[in-house]
Amino acid sequence: MSFPSSCSGKAALSLSVLTLSIMLSAPAQSAGDLTQRPDRLPELTLGKLTETELLDYFMEPTEYRLETGKSYRLKVQASGLKEYALQAPGFFSSIYIRKVEAGGVEIKGLGLSELEFEEAGEAEIFFVPIRSGEFPFYVKGHEERGMTGMFIVE
Template structure:
């Protein structure tokens, strides 16, 4: 039977305790989630974001990603292999909790993440919980143009 929890706009000590226990009620203001046996990390609570596409010197994203603090997300980054591409997103990655990065069906559970480099065609899946409200960017390393970045807003 699913558990109910009310999530706050930010990650509070109560939410952290609810994640650790995987059960119970966490009081806050925004919305109600039906939590399965895995708590917040249950797949039914995950939002799959539109993928980011990398090509020779370009990054294509669907626009600004609007995220909720305390929400569970999965982002796929795909490279077409036309050029070696390194993306950096330290601002975003330091303000989310990275659950795992999946590359070629190998799951990696990092303590932190700064950048990902594609030497060839392929994709990386990053699942995370948004934590700190603010505006963050993932960009092609060493660039500043708008066609070489994706914007994330955590509310």
């Protein structure tokens, strides 16, 4: 660290000690370790076909608990029974998106507004939450049918 020539040795030492104490006293603000592989979250399923039922408005799970600064990967699986447009505006603006993988393609960009599935398919989001809070997610146009959920970031 260098100081202006007008700084005396005593003042420079005091400034160095003050700077060092501030740096050491500041607690880390995130719980994650980005050097580790991302945690795989439970797959988000949109629509479901069983042997006995056609559940086109099915969505599971409806809640995810996350930590800021921790790396995650979330696979979204759409059944193709309906057109599904997954939206989470508050959440998408509160995460760092590393990439999205879909159809054998990696998409790297600064933001995400929606994942739209016009037919059966899957997409995987790799991300790090950077802001805490409760963020709703939903399938556009199907909210009244129960296709809503919540990302809870601590």
